[in-house]
Amino acid sequence: MKQISRKNWGWKITATGIVFLLLVGGLTGCDQGKTVSRSDFLLDTFVSITLYGESDEQLLDQPFERIEALNSSLTAFETGSDLGLIKENAGIKPVTVSEDTYRIIEKSLEYSKNSGGYFDVTIGPLVDLWGIHSPETKEAPTQEAIDAAKAKTDYKKIILSPDDQSVYLTEAGMAVNLGAIAKGYIADEVMAVLKSEGVKHAIVNLGGNVLVMGGKADNSDFGVGVEDPRNPGNGYLGVLSIKDGSVVTSGDYQRYFVDVAGNKYHHILDPFTGYPANSGLIQVTVVTNASIDADSLSTTLFLLGLDEGLKKVEALPDVEAIFITSENRIVVTSGLKDSFVFDQANYGDTYTITFR
Template sequence: MNLLSVKKQRWKITGIGVALLLLMVFLSGCDQGKTVSRSDFLLDTFVSITLYGESDERLLDKPFERITALNSSLTAFETGSDLGLIKENAGIKPVTVSEDTYRIIEKSLAYSQNSGGYFDVTIGPLVDLWGIHSPETKEAPAPEAINVAKAKTDYTKIVLNPADQSVYLTETGMAVNLGAIAKGYIADEVMAVIKEEGVEHAIVNLGGNVLVMGGKADNSDFGVGVEDPRNPGNGYLGVLSLKDGSVVTSGDYQRYFTDAAGKRYHHILDPFTGYPADSGLIQVTVVTEASVDADSLSTTLFLLGLDEGLKKVEALSDVEAIFITNENKIVVTSGLKDAFVFDEENYGDTYTMTVR
């Protein structure tokens, strides 16, 4: 079946005024036999799970319970939450946290180290200062405030103690932020639950963080659409074909605000400058086995820019990427040469594609 002939399922999150889904799974128009599916608004986005070759909807209960539980522990800063307590006790004392919180912060610290600080799990002060969510009109923070928050962003000042499962930020005013990794971690955890239930074919879609397993019930590949960053929510530049793995995108159009002069500020912050990244990229899509890797790497590669991003991908095994520059150039790593089909008929006049 031609991947470009598959039926598109498009969802929009109207509650926050902007479509947040970067990637959507293309479901075949042909008969796939038995399937069960469920969707909900969780993790501040639209999430869905589809199981192929299954007819028992109760198989979806535990995966959604896992999402709900992780949503409470990994994405909240309320008083008494793990992340809230870590922030409140920064510079004061270590905080013993749940197993999931400890594991994801441990992974985040490793990514921070491996990226040379481009991915920084302690970027919380900058994220809080900029406060970039839904599109709106407001002014950027003062340079002095940015410098203060940047000084509080330093992953080398986080101390983990496996003996008591504690996390300690060594300076007051520091804060952990898991926004660039939480959905990837949760997707992997949810797929683990699905596998434990004996399911062999599934899609987990957490607001565009897509994780697939086993292909469709007829053994054909899933097709994952890569969105047009110049017109988000209204078109797909092409389709990625895969049976197993994760696809995650980071782009400058997801969350942003505009100042009175018309300058736009997106939400992907550079921990070295304290400002939204100006790397020459407008979107990066990463394909890996684990969603937690794809999630963290999509941010890292966006910050690194095209040339350094390509070097990073080349240095890693089982990682592929699609870079889109602000000059409308699509650069696809060689491992996706056959897996990514560019819609040249509709986008060839706007974008040019090369394989590296």
């Protein structure tokens, strides 16, 4: 297996989405005849790519090389990276960036506008301030510090120039963070490489950010488990059957800290309040065609809450979602009625489920 070095990724600390450790469950179904697979610890998480109906392991070289190239382009913390240079030159001058960096920021800005600012690509100052990593005990930032960081969060202060492929943050102290979108972009790029190689059946799993193509080699669906947010890592509430598309989940239970008084602060930050979202949701799973769309929407819907999130899904084509509330309600949009099977036997006493 080709090893790719572990680096500090731009989405390692996310603000508006749980991108790197998304809690989509494992993929079921193994006996597919010829398969090739490779896995590694990348993007600060477990990454695997599996091809069905194939026997040439070299088909996996280019996809993993694409991941490595995007690491170099998109990391926020490495000296001289595009995002680092954008931050260093905020309020000073535009920075010419790579094609990948420009495209993902351009797309992020589109999502920022379409979400009314709930998805905000300039949430970097708040992400840096809160510094939410693995579970630990520490104190929340002061209100004064939160207000100062929030004042530097405003997607309307990004200027993109397609002529020279430059990005400019108009105010000093601003910073771009791609935590809620980067893995979706990478998954789509990896799948594009696989398609160019003639692969017909594949699973790309970037730490739970799942993108599948073509179903299994026997033309049956893949099964993607949706994790229990009340007991992460120890069970799946149900299984989604899907042949083509992406499944991405945002939740409040992987990246968080607890203060000495016992208050819990998760990593999905609301750019309007500057605090972790308090929307009444604990998990949102999005199913759609492109992983970049699923990634950004899972964050947006989590921030919007159940009622507004449902309205958002209903207004978008080819988007479905599974919402789980803090009151243990599971609400599944109508398009998943025939493809999501709830584990009633094991979870029927804990959760109530409604199909909309």
